Amino acid sequence: MSNRPHGNELLTVARRVLLDDLLPLLPTDKTYDVLMIANAMAISARELQRQGERDEHGDHAISRFYEQIGVSPAAESTEQALAAQIRSRAIAANHQGQLHALLLSLTRAKLALSNPKYLA
Structure with missing residues (x-):
């Protein structure tokens, strides 16, 4: 049994900080890269959540x-x-x-x- 926050929750918070707080501070030529990273984080968070609910x-x-x-x-x-x-x-x-x-x-x-x- 692990304590919260779980990995998927940490990724969700980190993604939100990346998009809301850091993205506006970066040069516009980095927007695509940040959005790609944020998308990868969202996929990983969903996979971790699914793994926790694993029903095979x-x-x-x-x-x-x-x-x-x-x-x-x-x-x-x-x-x-x-x-x-x-x-x-x-x-x-x-x-x-x-x-x-x-x-x-x-x-x-x-x-x-x-x-x-x-x-x-």
């Missing part, structure tokens, strides 16, 4: 997919193992719709961390 959504979704199509995974139910099965064409053609839905769900979960504005 992706691995569970992959396990459910294997159960639905009646296939035993070649390895554990991870994205890497699923990718290997896709590359080896181990997923039958009649399950492509379900595979597409799974991949879309996994991609949306990643976008929620890396670029939540894109989903809106």
Whole structure:
């Protein structure tokens, strides 16, 4: 058990100071660099928050997919193992719709961390 503030909270505060207090003091040719750093900080904060809430959504979704199509995974139910099965064409053609839905769900979960504005 760690005490607060947590890493994601520290990053959020540091990002706010960077944008609100430091950015206005810097030359305008540094604006892009500061915004890029602030974006990286926001992504990292979301990832840390998600890690704290870790529910292993992706691995569970992959396990459910294997159960639905009646296939035993070649390895554990991870994205890497699923990718290997896709590359080896181990997923039958009649399950492509379900595979597409799974991949879309996994991609949306990643976008929620890396670029939540894109989903809106």
